[in-house]
Amino acid sequence: MKDDYSLDAVKDIFTKYLAERKHRRTPERFAILERIYSYDGHFNAEILYNAMKEEYRVSLATVYNTLELLLDCKLIVKHQFGDQIAQYEKTFGGVVHNHLVCTKCGKVKEFSDKKIRTAIQNKKFVHFDTSHYSLYLYGVCSKCKTSKKK
């Protein structure tokens, strides 16, 4: 598991990936990567696009395209909570956390648990090298629970 990282290391991974796949190394793509790594927690493409367009001339298509590239080189992960629009999250540098997903309203709460973390970090798999993880726990949030009783 990689808990420590630097933005330079992350950029390095992206640079190598783009070169290998013969994709253009545009400043916009790196600006998007930097922006993403300044976030803690979840974001969606629209939030990212709105933040980016204040400083750069980027199109929504560029944002989506860059997200696909970053997913492909594992620098971000994509979450699909219920039928909501996709949410993204950086892979490195964030606090390792899990998700409580309400199956009624789709609300997502994050939680970390030291015991779970230690258990997973100590778990060794044959022919498998764990890089990161995230758990999803499904249920009903307190708000939905109370409204059901009414």
Ligand SMILES: [Zn+2]
């Ligand atoms: Zn999360």
Ligand SMILES: [Zn+2]
């Ligand atoms: Zn709910």
